[in-house]
Amino acid sequence: MRLRRCGAAAVLVELDSLTEVAAARAALADLPGVVELVPAARTVLVSFASGAGRLKQVSELLDNADLSNAPVSDSRTVVLPSVYDGPDLELVAETAGLSVEDTVALHTSAEYTVAFCGFSPGFAYLTGLPEPLRQPRLDTPRTRVPVGAIGVAGEFTGVYPRSSPGGWRLLGRLADDTDALFDPARTPASLLAPGDRVRFEAR
Numbered sequence: 001m002r003l004r005r006c007g008a009a010a011v012l013v014e015l016d017s018l019t020e021v022a023a024a025r026a027a028l029a030d031l032p033g034v035v036e037l038v039p040a041a042r043t044v045l046v047s048f049a050s051g052a053g054r055l056k057q058v059s060e061l062l063d064n065a066d067l068s069n070a071p072v073s074d075s076r077t078v079v080l081p082s083v084y085d086g087p088d089l090e091l092v093a094e095t096a097g098l099s100v101e102d103t104v105a106l107h108t109s110a111e112y113t114v115a116f117c118g119f120s121p122g123f124a125y126l127t128g129l130p131e132p133l134r135q136p137r138l139d140t141p142r143t144r145v146p147v148g149a150i151g152v153a154g155e156f157t158g159v160y161p162r163s164s165p166g167g168w169r170l171l172g173r174l175a176d177d178t179d180a181l182f183d184p185a186r187t188p189a190s191l192l193a194p195g196d197r198v199r200f201e202a203r
Contacts (some may be wrong), residue, residue, distance in 0.1 A: 001013065001014065001016075001020070001024075001062060001067070002014040002017055002056055002185065003058060003059055003060075005055060006045060006136055007048055007051075008048060008051045009035075009048045009049065009051035009054065009056055010045060010046060010047045010048065010051070010054075011045075011046045011048075011049075011054055011058045012043055012044075012045050012046075013028075013041055013043060013044045013046065013058065013062065014042065014043050015043065015044070015067070015075045016042065016092075017042070018033045018041065018042075018066045018070075018115050018155075019068070019069065019070045020068075021040070021041070021115070021116070021117065022039070022042070022046055022071065022113075022195075023065065023066065023067040023068070023071060023164070024044050024062055024067055024153070024197075025037050025039050025066070025194065026070075026071040026122075027061060027062060027065040027067075028044065028046055028061065029060065031046070031057065031058070033048045033049050033050065033054070033062060034046060035045070035047045035048060037048055037194075038116075039115065039116040039194050040052075040118065041115070041116065041125070042114050044138065045058060046079060047049060047056060048152030049183065055085065059127075062109045064116070065192065069170060072110045075193075075195040075196045075197060076196060076197070077196070077197040077198070077199065078191065078192060078196055078198050078199075079198075079199050079200075079201050080159065080174055080195070080198060080199070080200050080201065081171050081174065081175035081177065081178050081201050081203050082108070082147065082150055082173070082174055082178075082203060083172050083173055083174075083175055083202075083203050084100075084104045084107075084150075084171055084172035084176055084202055085171075085172050085173070086149065086150075086151075086170035086171040086172040087170055088138070088169040088170045089103065089104075089151050089170075089171050089172065091169060091180055092135060092152065092169050092171060094134060095135050096132035096135070096189035097132065098132060103133070103171070104171075104172075104202055106130050106133060106170060107129075107130070107133060107152075107157070107200060108199070108200045108201060108202050110128050110129065110130055111128060111197055111198070112124060112126035112127060112128040112129070112157060112198040112200075113126065113128055113196070113197055113198070114192050114193060114194050114195060114198060115127045115156075116194055117190060117192070117193070117194065120160075120161060120162055120164055120182075121161065121162075121189070121190065122158075122161030122162070122180075122181040122182025122189070122190045122191065122192070123158060123160065123161050123181070124158055124159070124190075124193075124196075124198070125156045125158055125194040126156060126158055126183075127155060127156065129152060129157045131193075133152050133157070134152070134154060134155050135152060135153070135154075135169055136153070137153045137154075137167035137168060137169070138167045138168070138169060140167075141165055141166060141178055141191075142165060142166055142167070143165050144163055144164070144165065145160050145163065145164055145165065145166035145170065146160070146162065146163055146173065147160060147161065147162050147163050148160065148161075148173045148174035148178070148181075149166075149170050149172075149173050150170065150171045150172045150173060150174065150200065151166065151168030151169055151170045151171065152168060152169050153167070153168040153169065154160050154172060159174060159181060161180070161181035161182040163184070166172075170203060175195055175203045179191055180185055181183050192200055197203060
């Protein structure tokens with residue numbers, strides 16, 4: 001673990017794994033004066049209302065925390081109705097050594113956790129992807145991935161909240177009646193937040 005000052009009122013905690021990130025985020029959640037916690041793949045940014053003595057506070061708290069286990073979350077579960085007709089579904093199935101039907105069943109049988117958000121507003125990196133579906137990105141990224149596309153890349157699965165370039169292997173898409181992943185007119189604007197549990201439900 002490594003701590004870095006970020007401006008006058010924030011501390012960046014550098015960690016070694018997603019498990020440590022989740023554990024550190026949980027430990028820091030109740031620290032007095034915290035305004036925002038921003039997890040990423042290997043860091044947590046802790047922003048405070050004021051910065052005096054905060055580096056020491058963060059250091060002391062995390063030195064006494066168990067960062068080896070991700071905490072059990074009491075966050076909500078979000079179900080995403082999904083249609084599995086993606087252009088890379090057969091590629092993912094072949095690479096995994098599974099039938100298309102078993103690939104869909106495997107993806108929908110898992111419960112995922114939002115590890116962090118990034119890339120674009122509303123994009124959530126979901127952990128919990130079954131091992132056979134952990135596959136590399138495409139050799140050549142697409143210049144346009146449609147909104148709602150469901151993809152896998154490495155240890156993550158996720159859904160594109162808006163049309164954008166992207167290199168993830170696409171399994172399908174969200175059903176048309178699914179709530180928007182990001183809506184600036186909604187509070188909160190993002191449907192998914194770190195710590196949320198997510199399940200995909202085949203239509």
